[in-house]
Amino acid sequence: MSGPVPISTPVMDPRLAPPFPKAALPILQNTQLRKNVAHATDVIQAKRNRLVAEKKDWQELRTSASAIRAHVLANLATYLEQFETNCTAAGGVVHWASNAAEARRIIIDILREENATEVIKIKTMTSAEIQLNPALEAAGIAAIETDLAELILQLGHDEPSHIVVPALHVNRHQVREIFARQMGLPQLPNDPEALTAAARTYLRRKFLSVPTAISGANFLIAETGSVAIVESEGNGRMCLTLPRTLITLAGIEKVLPRFADLEVMLQVLARSATGERLNPYNSLWSGVVSGDGPQRFHVVLLDNGRSEILARKVERQTLQCIRCAACLNTCPVYRQTGGHAYGSPYAGPIGAILTPQLERMRHAQSLPYASSLCGACYEVCPVKINIPEVLIDLRAQVVDQERVDSARWTDPMYLGMKAANFAFASASRFRMAQWFGRLGLRFFTGKDGWIRKLPSLGSRWTLSRDLPALPDQTFRQWWAERESKPKTGADK
């Protein structure tokens, strides 16, 4: 049976979103959503694992993909300028946006010049990153999402929860409810064919009547000035070919040196993202072709913090990401919480490292801690981003902020860490800490030698786990006792 669709619209702006542990709470209580997420991630992951296993040279492919992306980042300025030159020569107009506000202004200016009142959108998470839709609305321009999943969410006043499958937290019955209500189709059956047909009828009218479109980009090709988008539905193809004017918004890290690099990238992307050998639709275009496709083509290259990420040795690898979302599907945290808890269009492990950096570490500081550092993300990443390593580095940045914040003296975690550091500095201090610890915990220990309830931070542990009482003898005490006795040969 279908659950209520969204209880309340999740906050997906990292500046306003609650910290991860708090944002996760209502989701952990939403059984239907968790069931949907677990089922969907299981299905995608199984497909991905099958398709990766059949590729005997998978590790070599990963190495190539990682090397290509690392090479791009080491030579980013060169390739971006090359892209600009070649895209311009092919009839495109390249704009540079250093931040979200600039990108929004560039896009709205172009749309105003086109006298647009509506714009169709496809495959652009970056537009969510820059909060484009609310800005368009304020400018009197209606944004219409045409990716099927994005459409479901827009009509349901919901938000994306996954990088590749944005509506993965919604099931078929819930989609039916949304369509029936928003499209005025009370008799709509809930079989996939009927739902797809309803979406198609709804979207075709838009494709045929709206002359301006906004897209994202999977890759920019420096050598040819081309843009590449991969998708499963063909709605992207419609958006990219039917309108008169097309605006592509892309992060500056999306560039690849050569056309031939797609050979590696499209293989690892399709297998990692959807568990397919190749995506059903691979759209590639270069500038403008007279009489065919959009006649006006703009590319907005967005920095928005990326240059700062690029400058950091450990964090730089974050920009290698090709948005396959394999890390989300395998992440044991994401599998429990889905994407909304991350309070950003970028969810899961990659979101946990990307979002706070895009916010220049001024917001979303809880995200680097939203991981048990299990390493499953690194294992599946097709471009070998060592996400745990970046998470730890970002945590160090968060702590460095805390070191100069007067609130640290009331944070039990901070105080605990400082106290532990003091204790670990010498064996005598450590022995004393063990002694005090045993004494202190004795107060909370039950008759059976177990602790069921602790105060302060400890209460977070005893939320679901008992703690064994500290044994009367530490290992080092046992060893010292043993050493003081004459050797007998046998020890208990």
Next chain:
Amino acid sequence: MRASLFITCYNDTLFPQTGRAVVRLLERLGVEVEFAPAQTCCGQMHANTGFRGEAYSQAKRFVQLYRDTECVVIPSSSCVAMIRDQYPGLFAELGNEELRRAFAALLPRIFEFSEFLTDKLGIDDVGACFPHRVAYHASCHGLRGLNIGERPFRLLRRVRGLELTPIANLDRCCGFGGTFSVKNADVSTAMLDAKLTDLLATEAEYCTALDNSCLMHLGGALHRRNLKMKPIHLAEILASTEAGAS
């Protein structure tokens, strides 16, 4: 052969029986065990929580303490992963050339407990007897951090009377994650629930692992729910013999 036992701070304090089992087993196998009483912590908790300077102090202490030992045995895969994965970065950033050299020389002599048995001693059959049904929980740091692979299974399969029961989703984290279990207690608990479902389906009497940290988390929940399954470190199983079965 001489091996210096780095017991780790939490095993020392909370799970001394694991340390005693390591000593009992290694001595049975003819290894001369040393214990440096000056040892405290490898720095993992500080490093993983973002306290880099503090972690560096512990790391430096570790290297200075063990630089002259023949080899170091550590019954905790996450502490070994800390040393292998994070020490190089800490020393590159905060250390000096002399420390980096000392660490590079020490690194190949550091063994996780099951690595020490299978790789260094070259033994799969340690002569243990443990007539019980056992599920092996693969801790993330052992599995992915150390690529521990088949080593614990090889050791467990040679234990007399032991019935090894496979657990579904072996490679999925139990939700402990150090301070994650406290900072994100609710999510950690949800992950724990999922792991317990897979664990209980094995109907094992014992759940074993290379890390008492995962076992403290799993065991704490088993106890909270009055379940009979018991956590036990791999060393304690391997130290058990027919004479003194635990």
